[in-house]
Amino acid sequence: MTIQPMTGPDDTLATDLTARAAVVAAVAALHAEAVDRDGRFPEEAVAALKSQRLLGAAVPIELGGEGASIRALADICYALGRACASTAMIYAMHQTKVACLTRHGRGDVWRDGLIRRIADEQLLMASSTTEGQGGGNVRSSSAAVETDGESVGLERAATVISYGAQADGVVTVARRNAEAAASDQVLCVFLKEDYTLERLSGWETLGMRGTCSSGFRLVAKGRPEQVLSARYGDVHNQTMTPVSHILWSSAWAGIAASAVDRAQAFTRTAMRGAGGVAPPGALHYARAVSSLKQARALIVQGLDRFEAAGDDAAALAALDFQTAITMLKVEVSELAVAAVSSAMRANGLAGYRQDGAFSVGRALRDILSAPIMIHNDRIVANLATATLMSPVAASLSA
CATH class of the missing domain: 1.20.140.10 (Butyryl-CoA Dehydrogenase, subunit A, domain 3)
Structure with missing residues (x-):
């Protein structure tokens, strides 16, 4: 599997990204205290990320994005971290999922279309990599992908899905099939219309309260292309x-x-x-x-x-x-x-x-x-x- 490079912006784009990040940071800072106090999703800051078109910044230019580099994304995370920790962490997790899709999922019509949608529609992608008693062991999965004719299904009890209830889609990991070993895993991507979430636990924590990282039972069904072929x-x-x-x-x-x-x-x-x-x-x-x-x-x-x-x-x-x-x-x-x-x-x-x-x-x-x-x-x-x-x-x- 060829790894697609993360391209870098030119100086003009880098300056523009910095200015747009500053706009979002100002909004995030204004609401950070309320986000922390109420343990709520930083909806104002995420709306600003979308309006400034920063959710799709790292999508390759040929797929409708701006080709922002990892260095540019790091600068944005730093600026957001100074304003609102939860907003910064949400942005970091979203961009990590986008990077996985763009570097390892391209070349398929459906997945290329999804990547375009992330840029065009500013879709927010959540991450679900932990489940059950495994805690933070992301190299072992219990739930397995089930294939039924022309569709695939997945049911997993996720310890946390950060901003799962607010996201437009989720990128998750599972065993390749029911016979696969726990370490034989694949990455799957589902859009909101593909799955249901049943809340299993809340998110009453000391900090990072606005990430809203509750536990959910994820029940998803989609197309075979929604399972990446890459190991x-x-x-x-x-x-x-x-x-x-x-x-x-x-x-x-x-x-x-x-x-x-x-x-x-x-x-x-x-x-x-x-x-x-x-x-x-x-x-x-x-x-x-x-x-x-x-x-x-x-x-x-x-x-x-x-x-x-x-x-x-x-x-x-x-x-x-x-x-x-x-x-x-x-x-x-x-x-x-x-x-x-x-x-x-x-x-x-x-x-x-x-x-x-x-x-x-x-x-x-x-x-x-x-x-x-x-x-x-x-x-x-x-x-x-x-x-x-x-x-x-x-x-x-x-």
């Missing part, structure tokens, strides 16, 4: 993991940046009130800045690696690439938590309060989701197993 293992390694880790990390860095902004404002205000003397929390502000800079640097390195690999399946499957892109999520999530925590300590009681210009409470609650979505311990344990037979480098240049 899910290839989709996962070549696209889903690198794109999701880069975009999630960018959203988390944006959340951290919003907290550092408030810590900087508080520290400057405190210094002015004390005749230029730094407040006791200034040390923590410096630590917050350092953690954020480290996170941003790691994201840039991840982008460089992914762009250098391009559509080279061997390069994307290489252990060094997989290790780096896997650990990107782990390291940035930890650094983002550290940055926000340091920002709160810099602001003291003003940061701990839920009200006021220097409050960091919402950012802290949102960012605490980062290490457990998918759990860092699971990721590191899997990576340790994968690297056991790899020799340790004998020199710095090896």
